[in-house]
Amino acid sequence: MITTALLHFTQWLGGTALSAAVAGHFWVVPALQTVHILSVAVVLVGVLLINLRVVGLVERGQTVDAVLDRFLAPTAIAVLILAVTGLLLIAGEPTRALFRTVFWIKLALILAAGLLTWSHRPALTRAGGDGAAISLGRKGIALAALLLWLAVIVAGRWIAYVDAWPGAPA
Amino acid sequence: MTFQDFAIWLSESRLSIALTDSQLAFPALESLHVIALTLVVGSIAVVDLRLLGLASRKRDASELIGSILPITWTAFGFAALTGLLLFAANPISYSANFYFLGKLGLLAVAGLNMVLFHVFAHRHLATQGALAPRLSGAASLTLWITVVTFGRWIGFTL
Numbered sequence: 248m249i250t251t252a253l254l255h256f257t258q259w260l261g262g263t264a265l266s267a268a269v270a271g272h273f274w275v276v277p278a279l280q281t282v283h284i285l286s287v288a289v290v291l292v293g294v295l296l297i298n299l300r301v302v303g304l305v306e307r308g309q310t311v312d313a314v315l316d317r318f319l320a321p322t323a324i325a326v327l328i329l330a331v332t333g334l335l336l337i338a339g340e341p342t343r344a345l346f347r348t349v350f351w352i353k354l355a356l357i358l359a360a361g362l363l364t365w366s367h368r369p370a371l372t373r374a375g376g377d378g379a380a381i382s383l384g385r386k387g388i389a390l391a392a393l394l395l396w397l398a399v400i401v402a403g404r405w406i407a408y409v410d411a412w413p414g415a416p417a
Numbered sequence: 418m419t420f421q422d423f424a425i426w427l428s429e430s431r432l433s434i435a436l437t438d439s440q441l442a443f444p445a446l447e448s449l450h451v452i453a454l455t456l457v458v459g460s461i462a463v464v465d466l467r468l469l470g471l472a473s474r475k476r477d478a479s480e481l482i483g484s485i486l487p488i489t490w491t492a493f494g495f496a497a498l499t500g501l502l503l504f505a506a507n508p509i510s511y512s513a514n515f516y517f518l519g520k521l522g523l524l525a526v527a528g529l530n531m532v533l534f535h536v537f538a539h540r541h542l543a544t545q546g547a548l549a550p551r552l553s554g555a556a557s558l559t560l561w562i563t564v565v566t567f568g569r570w571i572g573f574t575l
Contacts, residue, residue: 291456
């Protein structure tokens with residue numbers, strides 16, 4: 248899967264001033280990872296409360312709409328911060344994540360989990376947003392979304408443990 | 418028995434050896450630890466931001482705390498359990514690591530802050546603009562962000 252394009256991209260990225268700035272100081276990578284983890288905290292509590300509220304397990308004193316109102320926007324902002332810190336981490340070590348399958352799996356999981364979580368608002372507005380009216384299918388989607396989000400975290404941790412694609416630069 | 422003695426004893430246990438032998442165990446434990454700790458910090462942040470008057474302002478603080486804290490405690494249980502097992506995988510290195518020891522100290526201070534909140538600040542929750550809940554929320558948020566920072570620094574300083 249190592250295309251010439253990807254190889255050229257990582258070679259170019261590795262030569263940039265940005266890459267040197269991230270890789271050049273010991274504290275930058277752990278600091279970026281710390282911001283990354285804190286942003287995961289915002290996302291995870293948000294998607295936990297949203298999806299488990301759809302299922303009906305938490306925050307039953309609040310309407311689903313209220314939970315969506317409170318947590319969807321902060322979650323989306325945190326996902327943006329995760330993307331930015333993620334891109335900076337890649338800039339610091341261009342061949343680390345991009346040449347490992349589990350990283351691309353992680354991106355696919357984020358897309359799927361995000362879309363499913365985002366879909367609650369339009370789906371439930373049609374149903375009226377009342378707890379009793381939420382279908383079993385919608386609750387299944389909520390559980391699936393939460394499991395996908397948890398899988399994102401596992402995939403992220405696994406980047407450090409899997410081998411790169413054969414022929415990948417060090 | 419000092420902490421170092423305990424670390425040496427633990428490093429020779431079957432648990433420790435099993436954890437170091439297994440290729441799957443450490444990454445799996447780390448993943449579970451990340452899930453648990455991010456839920457602890459995320460849920461505490463929801464409460465702290467309310468105490469600071471920065472989010473969920475329309476909601477009664479006591480009611481919010483009652484709804485969120487069970488999640489925090491459950492997640493903390495898993496974080497502590499996975500943390501103990503992670504420690505058991507390499508007790509000697511961790512027990513000599515400044516950031517690991519610092520993290521334990523910060524956890525103790527965070528716990529103390531929580532006790533102080535329940536003893537002193539809780540009764541002032543209904544009072545608009547009360548100082549004690551704000552101080553508690555600010556201290557809590559600062560402590561937990563520092564816990565995460567120290568935690569991440571362990572892996573880079575072993």
